[in-house]
Amino acid sequence: MWRGKPVFIRNRTKDEIEAARKVDVATLPGGANSADDKRVKKDHENFLVLVGICTHLGCIPKGQSMNDAKGDFGGWFCPCHGSHYDTSGRIRKGPAPRDLEVPPYEFVSATKIKIG
Amino acid sequence: MSGHTSSYEPTSRWGKWWDERLPVARMMHAQFVAFPTPRNLNYLWTFGGILFLCLAAQLVTGIILAMHYQVGDATAFNSLEHIRRDVNFGWLIRNIHAVGSSMFFIAVYIHIFRGLYYGSYKAPREVLWILGVIILLVMMATAFLGYTLPWGQMSFWAVTVITNLFSALDTIWAGLGTGIVEWLWGGYSVSGVTLNRFFSLHYLLPFVLVGIVILHIWALHVVGQNNPTGIEIKEPSEAVPMHPYATSKDLFGMFAFILLFAWFVFFLPDYLGHPDNYIEANPLVTPPHIVPEWYFLPFYAILRAFTGSFLGIPLGSLAKLLGVVAMFGSIAVLAFAPWLDTSRVRSAKYRPMFKWAFWTFAFTCLALGYLGAKPAEGVYVLWAQIFTVLYFAYFLVAMPVLGLIETPSKLPRSINEAVLGPDAAAQKH
């Protein structure tokens, strides 16, 4: 929890990272700012850290546990009004206007991060 | 208020003493005893009185609940269980209040549809009608705030989703919407702080409602009541004094309504609610299926009809803003009905084409209500979009256009003619 909101941390597989990087950023609402490498820390590209709150109306999207529906793009799916996020936490389909937020954070050590 | 002279005669010395100093009894007598009401009102006109009863019931039960309710994210949920189980007759008070809000909305929707069918919104009743629309808005706000108080899962997530509606303003000016939302919450997320202020406002708004209701009745007594023919009273024999005629009819309507009310209170107290609200609020788990209370479903369906595209038109990042605008617009458009409707005939009884539009609209509202409870996927979205278009078409197309192209059926010359037939009415002259 950060500021009363859940935080998602996903250790992504190579396939998931690749899928996220293949997308043409021009087709995304966030444009160049939505590029996958802007949403992770250098040398820790496998770790995706997100505020787990749908940018539509604030539900918690599904996708954190193994048997959740992860939506059409393998990331997260918000059941409230049907927003699909990809493996970079970017909005791909549905009513949400923005990508899932990346909170300010830093790696304190290889196994520890500090959010905020 | 209205022009007729008072027939009030105080009989006791006490009554005369007051009458010369503060003639409240004279005013009440003129407005609620001798007040002329059309002789042909049907039972749909008893819902005003029923709404009065609902408001009074909410106030009395609410004030008692507030004596036992403990606001706060750690205490609210348990204090309501305490009211239900431990407080003497707490279960009754709580059930009346919770069921009462649903009953209130049943009555107000019937009251509004009555007005739409008989053209009660048209001149000279525009202000009366607009005050009604404001009452509806304040009622919705009150009910929404009240629904957060039990602090169950539905309470928590309904507040989250509905307050987040304002974040749509970010599309107009970056940061504006988020700023408003955080200001409403008193933090970065919905919390006990939010609950506290919502309780304060939930206590306040019903009294604001009382004030607007008084204005609503004032406006009513200036212009007088409409009636099923939509024709104004032309001579005194077409009206009867409010007491005992309208009052006894109102009382009968109220008793019938109380039967339905009591049936829910005693046998189905949670039927109109949602079981998830008996799970305490948890900011880390969203229930799989968030639905608002039934009385908000049609508006919720309109909100959700605006997904990435609307009937094939892509909306992109405007989708969220448009959904919110359409939802508020669906209520705001009611306020413009007096000017959107171009027909000079009030009552749909004499408007063959408008009657169809009205029943299509009534069906549209029910259909939207049904769709609001369904997941926003697949065909449900398409149907919600179609019915959203129909909803607005009633006000923006049917009202202005039908008034111009429709030939109304023949109107009776007066209320007496409609009630007694032409011959008897002629004799009365």
Ligand code: HEM
């Ligand atoms: C316009 C009139 C009112 C409406 C439409 C309304 C509506 C509601 C609703 C929908 C709930 C949630 C019911 C539930 O599921 O438990 C509620 C709860 C509550 N209301 Fe009201 N209310 C009104 C007036 C008042 C007043 C005047 C007070 C007190 C001053 C009050 C105090 C409370 C309290 C303490 C609760 C929490 C207890 C509970 O949930 O049963 N309400 N209200």
Ligand code: FES
């Ligand atoms: S809150 Fe996630 S889609 Fe609406």
